[in-house]
Amino acid sequence: MLSEKYKDFTGWTIYQIYPRSFQDSNGDGIGDLQGIISKLDYIKELGANAVWLCPCFKSPNDDNGYDVSDYRDIMDEFGTMDDMDALIKGLHSRGMKLILDLVPNHTSTDHRWFQESRKGRGNPYSDYYYWFDEIPNDWQSAFGGSAWQYDALRGQYYLHTFAASQADLNWDNPAVVKEMQGVVDFWVDKGCDGFRIDVIDCISKNIEMGENSHGPRLHEYIRALFGREKVSHLFTVGEGNTNDIEDIVLHCGSERNELSTLFIFDHMECGRSDKFTPKEDSLKTLRNHLVYWQTETDKNDLLYSLFIENHDQPQIISRIGNDKELRYESATDIATMVYLLKGVPFIYQGQEIGMPAAHYDSIDDFDDVECLGYYHKYRETLSEEECLRKINFGSRDNARHPMAWDDSRNSGFTDENATPWLLPHNRAAEVNVAKDLASEKSVYRFYKDLLKLRKDNKAFQYGDVEVFSKAEDDFFVYTRSHGDSKWVVVCNFETQQNIELPFECEMPVLANMNRATASGCYAPYECAAAKVK
Numbered sequence: 001m002l003s004e005k006y007k008d009f010t011g012w013t014i015y016q017i018y019p020r021s022f023q024d025s026n027g028d029g030i031g032d033l034q035g036i037i038s039k040l041d042y043i044k045e046l047g048a049n050a051v052w053l054c055p056c057f058k059s060p061n062d063d064n065g066y067d068v069s070d071y072r073d074i075m076d077e078f079g080t081m082d083d084m085d086a087l088i089k090g091l092h093s094r095g096m097k098l099i100l101d102l103v104p105n106h107t108s109t110d111h112r113w114f115q116e117s118r119k120g121r122g123n124p125y126s127d128y129y130y131w132f133d134e135i136p137n138d139w140q141s142a143f144g145g146s147a148w149q150y151d152a153l154r155g156q157y158y159l160h161t162f163a164a165s166q167a168d169l170n171w172d173n174p175a176v177v178k179e180m181q182g183v184v185d186f187w188v189d190k191g192c193d194g195f196r197i198d199v200i201d202c203i204s205k206n207i208e209m210g211e212n213s214h215g216p217r218l219h220e221y222i223r224a225l226f227g228r229e230k231v232s233h234l235f236t237v238g239e240g241n242t243n244d245i246e247d248i249v250l251h252c253g254s255e256r257n258e259l260s261t262l263f264i265f266d267h268m269e270c271g272r273s274d275k276f277t278p279k280e281d282s283l284k285t286l287r288n289h290l291v292y293w294q295t296e297t298d299k300n301d302l303l304y305s306l307f308i309e310n311h312d313q314p315q316i317i318s319r320i321g322n323d324k325e326l327r328y329e330s331a332t333d334i335a336t337m338v339y340l341l342k343g344v345p346f347i348y349q350g351q352e353i354g355m356p357a358a359h360y361d362s363i364d365d366f367d368d369v370e371c372l373g374y375y376h377k378y379r380e381t382l383s384e385e386e387c388l389r390k391i392n393f394g395s396r397d398n399a400r401h402p403m404a405w406d407d408s409r410n411s412g413f414t415d416e417n418a419t420p421w422l423l424p425h426n427r428a429a430e431v432n433v434a435k436d437l438a439s440e441k442s443v444y445r446f447y448k449d450l451l452k453l454r455k456d457n458k459a460f461q462y463g464d465v466e467v468f469s470k471a472e473d474d475f476f477v478y479t480r481s482h483g484d485s486k487w488v489v490v491c492n493f494e495t496q497q498n499i500e501l502p503f504e505c506e507m508p509v510l511a512n513m514n515r516a517t518a519s520g521c522y523a524p525y526e527c528a529a530a531k532v533k
């Protein structure tokens with residue numbers, strides 16, 4: 001049985017914003033906090049009651065904010081602390097919550113701590129990072145190349161799990177733990193209601209044993225951050241690289257006083273080897289992963305994070321849906337499949353209008369440090385065309401192109417005569433908010449109806465799940481029940497078929513095509529939700 005705290009979180013819907021690409025308010029081509037404030041009603045109208053902001057702290061933006069140079073100040077391009085205070089006020093006045101993106105594993109090498117640490121031994125910051133006279137092992141950076149960088153000033157090598165400008169913090173140093181506790185408390189005191197924690201599993205390492213994550217003191221460090229009375233009310237979601245249920249219980253069991261939930265990436269491309277090569281992923285594999293984790297998290301009274309996109313992932317309708325002639329149908333079908341399940345829903349900006357993956361013709365159009373690293377590696381053996389195909393498939397820029405608000409030049413993201421930091425989406429004229437809202441087939445309005453159905457019925461939040469379809473079926477049928485309320489959700493996959501239900505239902509209250517019954521013939525990507533009599 002879910003704890004009362006976790007049950008409350010299943011009533012949240014969290015809208016993830018990549019601030020750089022959401023809305024520009026001052027015509028410099030870069031999204032900012034005032035731009036987000038101008039869109040809060042759009043987010044609330046959708047039915048989201050919380051916003052997760054990707055990092056907006058001071059940063060040189062080598063990794064677009066995941067390289068923090070000051071955790072207690074706002075990135076110049078995004079605005080000022082006054083703007084952040086206004087955003088927090090704007091959210092809270094609408095009954096909405098703010099979730100910030102904490103990056104505790106590493107800082108930018110521009111950070112004062114690193115600049116002091118590299119001056120040598122004997123100063124208070126000397127051991128804030130991992131320093132070695134010689135490279136101690138063959139660890140590789142997630143962005144390609146060695147994870148060890150020589151610093152001439154210090155005369156030693158430092159560890160960087162990600163880019164060389166993202167130096168790993170040494171959490172075995174109690175001063176680092178204290179600094180990060182201070183960062184959490186600073187933002188909680190300013191009104192932050194929760195955190196998404198970046199690569200949480202990496203903060204404990206065991207270099208002698210060759211463990212670059214899930215080290216021996218991981219849970220001690222997570223509890224040091226969130227196992228304190230002052231922050232016990234927070235919603236916390238860890239970005240963890242684990243599919244091991246025992247491990248997940250240690251992170252998120254309600255009595256553990258660590259995290260509320262984890263992003264489990266089993267159903268996503270990322271975290272798998274070679275994310276730039278298409279896989280056999282399909283609606284069927286998505287369904288089977290979801291069923292597995294619904295069962296596992298339910299057995300262990302864990303809060304499951306329901307997500308299918310984020311700022312690191314190509315859009316799911318372009319991976320396993322139909323982002324061309326059946327874009328509306330597949331976007332709404334996948335949304336129904338996922339967001340009426342048990343857990344806490346996350347929606348990534350653009351998902352609510354069925355935004356497809358972008359396509360760029362030249363490597364010069366890309367920005368993402370990860371895909372650029374892999375491009376240069378692939379170019380050693382592959383042609384330009386083969387490289388661009390892989391990069392277009394797996395680049396994180398797919399999800400980072402400016403939000404498409406209308407079909408004007410620059411999609412209403414910034415002034416028409418400004419130059420957006422990243423090329424507008426190549427299909428923005430066809431897929432944008434204004435066009436979606438004017439359409440009979442509005443993905444936004446479908447999401448709004450779906451989220452309202454979930455919000456109005458506890459059965460969809462923390463009710464029991466029973467799956468009726470089988471692992472080999474080309475459709476997904478499950479029920480949600482709580483007390484005397486029982487609902488059925490039917491989601492057909494790519495081919496037309498007859499789906500007979502073993503119980504009587506009322507007329508569907510949610511459907512992406514006109515239908516009078518929950519049983520019967522379903523068109524490709526047709527879905528429905530109905531009350532069971």
Ligand code: TEU
Nearest residue numbers: 063066142162198199270271275312370
């Ligand atoms: O990503 C964590 C991570 O493991 C990345 O390798 C991610 O899985 C990959 O980029 C997917 O293609 C987090 C953030 O989400 C990412 O944006 C940051 O670049 C990274 O940490 C470093 O902070």
Ligand code: CA
Nearest residue numbers: 024026030032
């Ligand atoms: Ca701006």
